[in-house]
Amino acid sequence: MTSSNIQFALAADIGGTNIRAALVDFEGRITGRGSINTEPERGIDDTSDRLAKLLQAAKATAPVGANIVGVGVSTAGPIRPATGTYNHPPNLPGWHDKTMKPRLSASTNMNVWVGHDATLAALAETRFGDHVGAQNLIYVTISTGVGGGIIANSEMVTGASGGAGEVGHLSVRTGAYRCNVGCDGCFEGNASGPAIARIARDRWTGSGALAELAEGDQEKITSRMVFDAADEGDQLAQDVVDLTIENVSIGLGALMNVFNPEAVVIGGGVVQGLQRHWQKLQKTVIERSLPGYGGTIPLTATRLGDDVSLLGAAQLAFRQARRL
Ligand SMILES: [Zn+2]
Known part of the structure:
Protein backbone atom coordinates (compact mmCIF):
# COMPACT_ATOMS: atom_id res chain seq x y z
CA MET A 1 0.00 0.00 0.00
CA THR A 2 1.40 3.39 -0.90
CA SER A 3 1.01 6.32 1.44
CA SER A 4 -1.59 7.88 -0.87
CA ASN A 5 -3.94 4.96 -0.12
CA ILE A 6 -3.91 5.59 3.61
CA GLN A 7 -6.40 8.12 4.89
CA PHE A 8 -5.36 10.73 7.39
CA ALA A 9 -7.32 13.32 9.37
CA LEU A 10 -6.17 16.41 11.19
CA ALA A 11 -7.58 16.37 14.71
CA ALA A 12 -7.89 18.96 17.46
CA ASP A 13 -9.09 18.72 21.05
CA ILE A 14 -10.16 22.05 22.57
CA GLY A 15 -10.39 22.30 26.35
CA GLY A 16 -10.69 25.32 28.60
CA THR A 17 -6.94 25.30 29.33
CA ASN A 18 -5.19 23.55 26.46
CA ILE A 19 -5.70 22.74 22.81
CA ARG A 20 -4.01 19.69 21.36
CA ALA A 21 -3.72 18.84 17.71
CA ALA A 22 -2.22 16.01 15.69
CA LEU A 23 -2.33 14.05 12.48
CA VAL A 24 -4.17 10.74 12.86
CA ASP A 25 -4.26 7.92 10.34
CA PHE A 26 -7.16 5.58 9.70
CA GLU A 27 -5.76 3.02 12.12
CA GLY A 28 -5.53 5.60 14.91
CA ARG A 29 -1.78 6.16 14.74
CA ILE A 30 -0.98 9.66 15.96
CA THR A 31 1.90 11.81 14.69
CA GLY A 32 2.76 15.50 14.62
CA ARG A 33 1.43 16.25 18.07
CA GLY A 34 1.39 19.84 19.26
CA SER A 35 -0.38 21.92 21.86
CA ILE A 36 -1.09 25.53 22.76
CA ASN A 37 -2.82 27.30 25.61
CA THR A 38 -6.47 27.98 24.82
CA GLU A 39 -6.52 31.50 26.31
CA PRO A 40 -10.23 31.88 25.46
CA GLU A 41 -10.17 35.49 26.66
CA ARG A 42 -8.18 36.41 23.52
CA GLY A 43 -11.30 35.63 21.52
CA ILE A 44 -12.38 32.73 19.36
CA ASP A 45 -10.85 34.16 16.14
CA ASP A 46 -7.43 34.50 17.76
CA THR A 47 -7.64 30.93 19.06
CA SER A 48 -8.81 29.70 15.67
CA ASP A 49 -5.81 31.29 13.93
CA ARG A 50 -3.36 29.80 16.44
CA LEU A 51 -5.03 26.40 16.06
CA ALA A 52 -4.71 26.68 12.25
CA LYS A 53 -0.94 27.08 12.67
CA LEU A 54 -0.83 24.05 14.95
CA LEU A 55 -2.75 22.01 12.39
CA GLN A 56 -0.42 23.21 9.64
CA ALA A 57 2.56 21.93 11.63
CA ALA A 58 0.83 18.57 12.16
CA LYS A 59 0.00 18.39 8.45
CA ALA A 60 3.65 18.90 7.59
CA THR A 61 4.45 15.53 9.20
CA ALA A 62 2.23 13.66 6.70
CA PRO A 63 3.85 11.55 3.98
CA VAL A 64 4.15 13.20 0.57
CA GLY A 65 0.88 12.90 -1.32
CA ALA A 66 -1.06 11.81 1.79
CA ASN A 67 -4.84 11.78 1.52
CA ILE A 68 -6.01 14.08 4.33
CA VAL A 69 -9.80 14.00 4.52
CA GLY A 70 -10.26 17.14 6.59
CA VAL A 71 -10.20 18.50 10.12
CA GLY A 72 -12.09 17.00 13.07
CA VAL A 73 -12.47 19.20 16.13
CA SER A 74 -13.42 17.90 19.57
CA THR A 75 -14.38 20.63 22.00
CA ALA A 76 -15.69 21.30 25.45
CA GLY A 77 -19.32 22.36 25.15
CA PRO A 78 -22.16 22.90 25.13
CA ILE A 79 -22.08 23.21 21.36
CA ARG A 80 -24.39 22.82 18.38
CA PRO A 81 -22.46 20.28 16.30
CA ALA A 82 -23.88 21.19 12.88
CA THR A 83 -22.57 24.75 13.03
CA GLY A 84 -19.94 24.43 15.76
CA THR A 85 -21.68 27.27 17.63
CA TYR A 86 -21.10 27.42 21.38
CA ASN A 87 -24.01 27.71 23.80
CA HIS A 88 -22.86 29.38 27.03
CA PRO A 89 -19.70 27.25 27.42
CA PRO A 90 -18.63 27.54 31.09
CA ASN A 91 -14.94 26.90 30.35
CA LEU A 92 -14.68 29.05 27.22
CA PRO A 93 -15.92 32.44 28.44
CA GLY A 94 -16.85 34.91 25.73
CA TRP A 95 -17.39 32.24 23.09
CA HIS A 96 -21.17 32.03 23.43
CA ASP A 97 -22.99 32.08 20.08
CA LYS A 98 -19.67 31.98 18.20
CA THR A 99 -18.07 29.31 16.04
CA MET A 100 -14.57 28.85 14.64
CA LYS A 101 -15.74 26.52 11.88
CA PRO A 102 -15.82 28.95 8.86
CA ARG A 103 -12.59 30.70 9.83
CA LEU A 104 -10.74 27.45 10.51
CA SER A 105 -12.02 26.00 7.26
CA ALA A 106 -10.82 29.05 5.31
CA SER A 107 -7.40 29.12 6.96
CA THR A 108 -6.76 25.37 6.54
CA ASN A 109 -8.52 25.18 3.16
CA MET A 110 -10.18 21.96 4.33
CA ASN A 111 -13.54 20.75 5.52
CA VAL A 112 -13.94 21.18 9.28
CA TRP A 113 -16.30 19.10 11.42
CA VAL A 114 -16.96 19.87 15.07
CA GLY A 115 -18.27 17.67 17.88
CA HIS A 116 -18.70 17.63 21.64
CA ASP A 117 -15.71 16.04 23.38
CA ALA A 118 -17.59 13.39 25.35
CA THR A 119 -19.67 12.34 22.34
CA LEU A 120 -16.49 12.04 20.28
CA ALA A 121 -14.89 10.02 23.07
CA ALA A 122 -17.78 7.56 22.71
CA LEU A 123 -17.25 7.57 18.93
CA ALA A 124 -13.54 6.87 19.42
CA GLU A 125 -14.36 3.84 21.57
CA THR A 126 -16.42 2.32 18.75
CA ARG A 127 -13.48 2.61 16.36
CA PHE A 128 -10.21 2.45 18.31
CA GLY A 129 -11.10 1.14 21.79
CA ASP A 130 -12.10 -2.25 23.19
CA HIS A 131 -15.51 -2.20 21.48
CA VAL A 132 -14.75 -1.76 17.79
CA GLY A 133 -17.94 -1.89 15.76
CA ALA A 134 -20.25 -1.34 18.75
CA GLN A 135 -23.45 0.31 17.55
CA ASN A 136 -24.70 1.31 21.00
CA LEU A 304 -7.41 5.28 25.03
CA GLY A 305 -6.26 7.60 27.82
CA ASP A 306 -5.84 11.30 27.14
CA ASP A 307 -6.05 10.70 23.39
CA VAL A 308 -9.66 9.57 23.44
CA SER A 309 -11.16 12.89 22.26
CA LEU A 310 -8.38 13.48 19.71
CA LEU A 311 -9.06 10.04 18.23
CA GLY A 312 -12.78 10.80 18.30
CA ALA A 313 -12.17 14.04 16.41
CA ALA A 314 -10.25 12.11 13.74
CA GLN A 315 -12.98 9.50 13.50
CA LEU A 316 -15.57 12.28 13.11
CA ALA A 317 -13.61 13.56 10.10
CA PHE A 318 -13.26 10.07 8.55
CA ARG A 319 -16.96 9.42 9.06
CA GLN A 320 -18.22 12.77 7.75
CA ALA A 321 -15.86 12.75 4.76
CA ARG A 322 -17.41 9.45 3.64
CA ARG A 323 -20.82 11.10 3.73
CA LEU A 324 -19.85 14.05 1.48
ZN1 LIG B 1 -26.09 18.43 38.60
Whole structure:
Protein backbone atom coordinates (compact mmCIF):
# COMPACT_ATOMS: atom_id res chain seq x y z
CA MET A 1 0.00 0.00 0.00
CA THR A 2 1.40 3.39 -0.90
CA SER A 3 1.01 6.32 1.44
CA SER A 4 -1.59 7.88 -0.87
CA ASN A 5 -3.94 4.96 -0.12
CA ILE A 6 -3.91 5.59 3.61
CA GLN A 7 -6.40 8.12 4.89
CA PHE A 8 -5.36 10.73 7.39
CA ALA A 9 -7.32 13.32 9.37
CA LEU A 10 -6.17 16.41 11.19
CA ALA A 11 -7.58 16.37 14.71
CA ALA A 12 -7.89 18.96 17.46
CA ASP A 13 -9.09 18.72 21.05
CA ILE A 14 -10.16 22.05 22.57
CA GLY A 15 -10.39 22.30 26.35
CA GLY A 16 -10.69 25.32 28.60
CA THR A 17 -6.94 25.30 29.33
CA ASN A 18 -5.19 23.55 26.46
CA ILE A 19 -5.70 22.74 22.81
CA ARG A 20 -4.01 19.69 21.36
CA ALA A 21 -3.72 18.84 17.71
CA ALA A 22 -2.22 16.01 15.69
CA LEU A 23 -2.33 14.05 12.48
CA VAL A 24 -4.17 10.74 12.86
CA ASP A 25 -4.26 7.92 10.34
CA PHE A 26 -7.16 5.58 9.70
CA GLU A 27 -5.76 3.02 12.12
CA GLY A 28 -5.53 5.60 14.91
CA ARG A 29 -1.78 6.16 14.74
CA ILE A 30 -0.98 9.66 15.96
CA THR A 31 1.90 11.81 14.69
CA GLY A 32 2.76 15.50 14.62
CA ARG A 33 1.43 16.25 18.07
CA GLY A 34 1.39 19.84 19.26
CA SER A 35 -0.38 21.92 21.86
CA ILE A 36 -1.09 25.53 22.76
CA ASN A 37 -2.82 27.30 25.61
CA THR A 38 -6.47 27.98 24.82
CA GLU A 39 -6.52 31.50 26.31
CA PRO A 40 -10.23 31.88 25.46
CA GLU A 41 -10.17 35.49 26.66
CA ARG A 42 -8.18 36.41 23.52
CA GLY A 43 -11.30 35.63 21.52
CA ILE A 44 -12.38 32.73 19.36
CA ASP A 45 -10.85 34.16 16.14
CA ASP A 46 -7.43 34.50 17.76
CA THR A 47 -7.64 30.93 19.06
CA SER A 48 -8.81 29.70 15.67
CA ASP A 49 -5.81 31.29 13.93
CA ARG A 50 -3.36 29.80 16.44
CA LEU A 51 -5.03 26.40 16.06
CA ALA A 52 -4.71 26.68 12.25
CA LYS A 53 -0.94 27.08 12.67
CA LEU A 54 -0.83 24.05 14.95
CA LEU A 55 -2.75 22.01 12.39
CA GLN A 56 -0.42 23.21 9.64
CA ALA A 57 2.56 21.93 11.63
CA ALA A 58 0.83 18.57 12.16
CA LYS A 59 0.00 18.39 8.45
CA ALA A 60 3.65 18.90 7.59
CA THR A 61 4.45 15.53 9.20
CA ALA A 62 2.23 13.66 6.70
CA PRO A 63 3.85 11.55 3.98
CA VAL A 64 4.15 13.20 0.57
CA GLY A 65 0.88 12.90 -1.32
CA ALA A 66 -1.06 11.81 1.79
CA ASN A 67 -4.84 11.78 1.52
CA ILE A 68 -6.01 14.08 4.33
CA VAL A 69 -9.80 14.00 4.52
CA GLY A 70 -10.26 17.14 6.59
CA VAL A 71 -10.20 18.50 10.12
CA GLY A 72 -12.09 17.00 13.07
CA VAL A 73 -12.47 19.20 16.13
CA SER A 74 -13.42 17.90 19.57
CA THR A 75 -14.38 20.63 22.00
CA ALA A 76 -15.69 21.30 25.45
CA GLY A 77 -19.32 22.36 25.15
CA PRO A 78 -22.16 22.90 25.13
CA ILE A 79 -22.08 23.21 21.36
CA ARG A 80 -24.39 22.82 18.38
CA PRO A 81 -22.46 20.28 16.30
CA ALA A 82 -23.88 21.19 12.88
CA THR A 83 -22.57 24.75 13.03
CA GLY A 84 -19.94 24.43 15.76
CA THR A 85 -21.68 27.27 17.63
CA TYR A 86 -21.10 27.42 21.38
CA ASN A 87 -24.01 27.71 23.80
CA HIS A 88 -22.86 29.38 27.03
CA PRO A 89 -19.70 27.25 27.42
CA PRO A 90 -18.63 27.54 31.09
CA ASN A 91 -14.94 26.90 30.35
CA LEU A 92 -14.68 29.05 27.22
CA PRO A 93 -15.92 32.44 28.44
CA GLY A 94 -16.85 34.91 25.73
CA TRP A 95 -17.39 32.24 23.09
CA HIS A 96 -21.17 32.03 23.43
CA ASP A 97 -22.99 32.08 20.08
CA LYS A 98 -19.67 31.98 18.20
CA THR A 99 -18.07 29.31 16.04
CA MET A 100 -14.57 28.85 14.64
CA LYS A 101 -15.74 26.52 11.88
CA PRO A 102 -15.82 28.95 8.86
CA ARG A 103 -12.59 30.70 9.83
CA LEU A 104 -10.74 27.45 10.51
CA SER A 105 -12.02 26.00 7.26
CA ALA A 106 -10.82 29.05 5.31
CA SER A 107 -7.40 29.12 6.96
CA THR A 108 -6.76 25.37 6.54
CA ASN A 109 -8.52 25.18 3.16
CA MET A 110 -10.18 21.96 4.33
CA ASN A 111 -13.54 20.75 5.52
CA VAL A 112 -13.94 21.18 9.28
CA TRP A 113 -16.30 19.10 11.42
CA VAL A 114 -16.96 19.87 15.07
CA GLY A 115 -18.27 17.67 17.88
CA HIS A 116 -18.70 17.63 21.64
CA ASP A 117 -15.71 16.04 23.38
CA ALA A 118 -17.59 13.39 25.35
CA THR A 119 -19.67 12.34 22.34
CA LEU A 120 -16.49 12.04 20.28
CA ALA A 121 -14.89 10.02 23.07
CA ALA A 122 -17.78 7.56 22.71
CA LEU A 123 -17.25 7.57 18.93
CA ALA A 124 -13.54 6.87 19.42
CA GLU A 125 -14.36 3.84 21.57
CA THR A 126 -16.42 2.32 18.75
CA ARG A 127 -13.48 2.61 16.36
CA PHE A 128 -10.21 2.45 18.31
CA GLY A 129 -11.10 1.14 21.79
CA ASP A 130 -12.10 -2.25 23.19
CA HIS A 131 -15.51 -2.20 21.48
CA VAL A 132 -14.75 -1.76 17.79
CA GLY A 133 -17.94 -1.89 15.76
CA ALA A 134 -20.25 -1.34 18.75
CA GLN A 135 -23.45 0.31 17.55
CA ASN A 136 -24.70 1.31 21.00
CA LEU A 137 -22.09 2.60 23.42
CA ILE A 138 -22.06 5.05 26.27
CA TYR A 139 -18.91 6.82 27.40
CA VAL A 140 -18.95 8.33 30.89
CA THR A 141 -16.15 10.52 32.14
CA ILE A 142 -15.86 10.82 35.92
CA SER A 143 -13.39 13.55 36.74
CA THR A 144 -13.74 17.15 37.98
CA GLY A 145 -17.23 16.84 36.54
CA VAL A 146 -19.23 13.93 35.20
CA GLY A 147 -20.11 13.96 31.51
CA GLY A 148 -21.10 11.53 28.85
CA GLY A 149 -21.39 10.71 25.19
CA ILE A 150 -23.92 8.42 23.61
CA ILE A 151 -23.80 6.38 20.41
CA ALA A 152 -27.21 4.86 19.70
CA ASN A 153 -27.92 2.77 16.60
CA SER A 154 -24.48 3.83 15.28
CA GLU A 155 -25.35 7.54 15.42
CA MET A 156 -24.05 10.21 17.77
CA VAL A 157 -26.87 11.38 20.02
CA THR A 158 -26.66 15.18 20.08
CA GLY A 159 -30.19 16.24 21.02
CA ALA A 160 -32.21 19.13 19.62
CA SER A 161 -29.62 21.80 20.43
CA GLY A 162 -26.48 19.77 21.11
CA GLY A 163 -27.11 19.34 24.82
CA ALA A 164 -27.64 15.56 24.97
CA GLY A 165 -25.36 13.32 27.00
CA GLU A 166 -25.27 15.38 30.20
CA VAL A 167 -25.36 12.21 32.28
CA GLY A 168 -23.71 14.03 35.18
CA HIS A 169 -27.02 15.54 36.13
CA LEU A 170 -28.97 12.32 36.43
CA SER A 171 -30.42 12.23 39.91
CA VAL A 172 -28.80 9.45 41.93
CA ARG A 173 -29.65 10.37 45.51
CA THR A 174 -32.27 12.95 46.43
CA GLY A 175 -31.57 15.06 49.48
CA ALA A 176 -27.82 14.54 49.09
CA TYR A 177 -25.17 16.85 47.63
CA ARG A 178 -25.75 19.36 44.84
CA CYS A 179 -23.49 20.06 41.85
CA ASN A 180 -22.41 23.56 40.79
CA VAL A 181 -25.50 23.84 38.61
CA GLY A 182 -27.58 23.24 41.72
CA CYS A 183 -29.44 20.03 40.96
CA ASP A 184 -30.33 17.97 43.96
CA GLY A 185 -28.44 14.71 44.39
CA CYS A 186 -27.05 14.39 40.86
CA PHE A 187 -24.34 11.97 39.66
CA GLU A 188 -21.80 14.82 39.40
CA GLY A 189 -22.62 16.24 42.80
CA ASN A 190 -22.20 12.83 44.45
CA ALA A 191 -19.53 10.93 42.51
CA SER A 192 -17.17 13.38 40.76
CA GLY A 193 -13.63 13.74 42.10
CA PRO A 194 -14.43 16.92 44.06
CA ALA A 195 -17.68 15.34 45.33
CA ILE A 196 -15.81 12.31 46.70
CA ALA A 197 -13.36 14.61 48.48
CA ARG A 198 -16.18 16.74 49.85
CA ILE A 199 -18.11 13.76 51.23
CA ALA A 200 -14.94 12.54 52.98
CA ARG A 201 -14.25 16.06 54.30
CA ASP A 202 -17.73 16.22 55.83
CA ARG A 203 -17.09 12.93 57.65
CA TRP A 204 -13.62 13.94 58.84
CA THR A 205 -12.54 12.48 62.16
CA GLY A 206 -8.95 13.70 62.16
CA SER A 207 -7.45 10.24 62.59
CA GLY A 208 -6.61 7.22 60.45
CA ALA A 209 -4.89 6.74 57.09
CA LEU A 210 -6.89 9.47 55.37
CA ALA A 211 -5.91 12.04 58.00
CA GLU A 212 -2.26 11.00 57.54
CA LEU A 213 -2.41 11.31 53.76
CA ALA A 214 -4.03 14.75 54.12
CA GLU A 215 -1.33 15.76 56.64
CA GLY A 216 -4.00 16.47 59.23
CA ASP A 217 -5.70 19.09 57.06
CA GLN A 218 -9.15 18.12 55.82
CA GLU A 219 -8.99 20.83 53.16
CA LYS A 220 -6.20 18.86 51.48
CA ILE A 221 -8.32 15.74 50.92
CA THR A 222 -8.54 14.61 47.29
CA SER A 223 -10.52 11.75 45.78
CA ARG A 224 -7.25 9.93 45.12
CA MET A 225 -6.42 10.09 48.85
CA VAL A 226 -9.84 8.63 49.67
CA PHE A 227 -9.20 5.61 47.41
CA ASP A 228 -5.64 5.21 48.72
CA ALA A 229 -6.76 5.40 52.36
CA ALA A 230 -9.50 2.84 51.67
CA ASP A 231 -6.78 0.49 50.35
CA GLU A 232 -5.01 0.91 53.66
CA GLY A 233 -8.15 -0.10 55.55
CA ASP A 234 -9.29 3.35 56.68
CA GLN A 235 -12.95 2.81 57.62
CA LEU A 236 -14.13 6.34 56.82
CA ALA A 237 -12.48 6.16 53.39
CA GLN A 238 -13.92 2.69 52.75
CA ASP A 239 -17.39 3.97 53.55
CA VAL A 240 -16.96 6.89 51.13
CA VAL A 241 -15.68 4.53 48.41
CA ASP A 242 -18.68 2.25 48.97
CA LEU A 243 -21.03 5.23 48.71
CA THR A 244 -19.25 6.39 45.54
CA ILE A 245 -19.65 2.92 43.98
CA GLU A 246 -23.32 3.00 44.91
CA ASN A 247 -23.81 6.48 43.41
CA VAL A 248 -21.92 5.61 40.21
CA SER A 249 -23.94 2.40 39.89
CA ILE A 250 -27.29 4.14 40.18
CA GLY A 251 -26.25 6.53 37.39
CA LEU A 252 -24.87 3.78 35.16
CA GLY A 253 -27.83 1.49 35.85
CA ALA A 254 -30.23 4.21 34.66
CA LEU A 255 -28.20 4.60 31.45
CA MET A 256 -28.16 0.83 30.89
CA ASN A 257 -31.93 0.66 31.26
CA VAL A 258 -32.61 3.56 28.91
CA PHE A 259 -30.12 2.82 26.12
CA ASN A 260 -29.44 -0.94 26.31
CA PRO A 261 -25.82 -0.39 25.20
CA GLU A 262 -23.41 -3.09 24.09
CA ALA A 263 -20.80 -1.34 26.20
CA VAL A 264 -20.39 1.32 28.85
CA VAL A 265 -16.88 2.76 28.95
CA ILE A 266 -15.68 4.87 31.84
CA GLY A 267 -12.88 7.42 31.61
CA GLY A 268 -11.61 10.31 33.73
CA GLY A 269 -9.40 10.61 36.77
CA VAL A 270 -11.70 8.77 39.19
CA VAL A 271 -11.48 5.57 37.10
CA GLN A 272 -8.05 4.69 38.50
CA GLY A 273 -9.61 4.46 41.94
CA LEU A 274 -12.72 2.65 40.74
CA GLN A 275 -10.65 0.08 38.84
CA ARG A 276 -9.44 -1.29 42.19
CA HIS A 277 -13.09 -2.11 43.01
CA TRP A 278 -14.21 -3.23 39.57
CA GLN A 279 -15.94 -6.47 40.54
CA LYS A 280 -17.91 -4.72 43.22
CA LEU A 281 -18.81 -1.91 40.82
CA GLN A 282 -20.02 -4.38 38.21
CA LYS A 283 -22.05 -6.28 40.79
CA THR A 284 -23.67 -3.07 42.03
CA VAL A 285 -24.46 -1.86 38.49
CA ILE A 286 -26.13 -5.24 37.84
CA GLU A 287 -28.25 -4.73 40.95
CA ARG A 288 -29.28 -1.32 39.63
CA SER A 289 -30.10 -2.49 36.09
CA LEU A 290 -33.08 -4.39 34.78
CA PRO A 291 -32.75 -8.20 34.83
CA GLY A 292 -32.50 -8.41 31.03
CA TYR A 293 -28.70 -8.25 31.18
CA GLY A 294 -28.56 -11.73 32.63
CA GLY A 295 -26.07 -10.83 35.33
CA THR A 296 -23.40 -9.53 32.95
CA ILE A 297 -22.76 -5.84 32.47
CA PRO A 298 -20.49 -4.70 29.61
CA LEU A 299 -18.57 -2.21 31.72
CA THR A 300 -14.95 -1.35 30.90
CA ALA A 301 -12.42 1.37 31.66
CA THR A 302 -11.09 3.25 28.65
CA ARG A 303 -7.60 2.38 27.48
CA LEU A 304 -7.41 5.28 25.03
CA GLY A 305 -6.26 7.60 27.82
CA ASP A 306 -5.84 11.30 27.14
CA ASP A 307 -6.05 10.70 23.39
CA VAL A 308 -9.66 9.57 23.44
CA SER A 309 -11.16 12.89 22.26
CA LEU A 310 -8.38 13.48 19.71
CA LEU A 311 -9.06 10.04 18.23
CA GLY A 312 -12.78 10.80 18.30
CA ALA A 313 -12.17 14.04 16.41
CA ALA A 314 -10.25 12.11 13.74
CA GLN A 315 -12.98 9.50 13.50
CA LEU A 316 -15.57 12.28 13.11
CA ALA A 317 -13.61 13.56 10.10
CA PHE A 318 -13.26 10.07 8.55
CA ARG A 319 -16.96 9.42 9.06
CA GLN A 320 -18.22 12.77 7.75
CA ALA A 321 -15.86 12.75 4.76
CA ARG A 322 -17.41 9.45 3.64
CA ARG A 323 -20.82 11.10 3.73
CA LEU A 324 -19.85 14.05 1.48
ZN1 LIG B 1 -26.09 18.43 38.60
